[in-house]
Amino acid sequence: MSSMKGKRLKSSKSYSADRMWKPDIFLHPAEFKPTRGAVNGGASSSPAQHCAYCAGEPVIYNPYSSQHLCEKHFCEGVERRFKLTIRTHKMLSKNDHIGIALSGGKDSSVMLHLFRMLSKSLPLKLTAITIDEGIKGYRPHTLAVAKKEAKRLRVPLIVSSFEKEYGFSLDRAVAVSKKAALPCSFCGVFRRHLLNRAAKKAGVKKLAIGHNLDDMAQTFLMNVFRNDTAHISRMMAFEGAPANRGFVPRIRPLMDIPEKEIALYSVLKGIPIHFQQCPYATTALRQKVRDMLNSFEDSQPGTKIRVAKSALEISRLLPAASAASLRECKECGEPSSSEYCMACRMVEGLREKMGRAKHAGIGKSEKMGKAPKARQRKK
């Protein structure tokens, strides 16, 4: 209930103000708690609602722009912002080969759809890359969606898995680490590691990540909470060190589109999506920050846009993290700031724990202890 308290749902011009703010329109008086602004959801008689640009029935009301939008104008708006972000940040070059990090979730599926649409008018080569972390009851479904979507849109798909590359699944890593806060840390490091490797192997020039506006705002605040200014400095559209340092440059063409709008776009376009939460998502700091930002957005529409905008502006002011000190990881060859990259160090630590667990008779059924494919660690 509290999350929507004070929600300011300004209506389109066709509404009369006194009618909009009537608290008893949908709540029993006993349940109504007056707050600043309206809590009645901008209730009005349905027939009065229409799109800000036409007489069409609205599918969304955006409090941050005070606009109702019909399906046509909403979808056009999403597509326009996608193209505008690409243009503004010069994300594409002629005859680019774009790797699309495709999880099968809403953001990456919509991004694949939008890139496919763009490739009809621009000479672009697309390759989808999916990472299978090995999350029981979750990843098989999203993997199936990713495979089906890539096939339907005729985009070649590469699947790289934790099991195949590291010798264990994320589930197994979580089981031995026994720290609730860790799944997303492992997953993030390993996913980035494998995505970069797969992208390079496929000859991809840029790696498109499906981070939306909410993700950008959340990431920025999480970095503030951690005082991680180095990470903030890399929050520009083109993140990462130059390609010749071993990093495939990353682009985020959905970064100006709110999460809810991407989800709605997928529903309206009939893009098959598996609306299921990753079982580890609730353990993440990100989930708390997401709730907090949504609460602010409910009471102060436009908050997420302003936070994401601040993130980009601040990242421009900070000195960019230097790639000069990077070298090749002695084990996998990926760029690293130390002798062994973070992924390889984590793999090593987990493998040791898994070895101990095996001796104790835990999880014998799972394959483990296998060295990464790239090369054996030199001791």
Next chain:
Amino acid sequence: MKITIDGKSATVPERTSIGGLLLKKGISGQVAIVKVNGRARPETYVINEGEKVEIIKVVFGG
């Protein structure tokens, strides 16, 4: 008035809006897409008697 929410029959006050329904259910409008009789509708939409409401939660990640 009687409506259907996610396949289950429910009674809500007359002129309940989608925003109001979400508020009552403790769901932020930021994380929900609502369909009424199979069509996506904004939070300002006022639900009519007998309509079928479907709440799709927008999950994190993707």
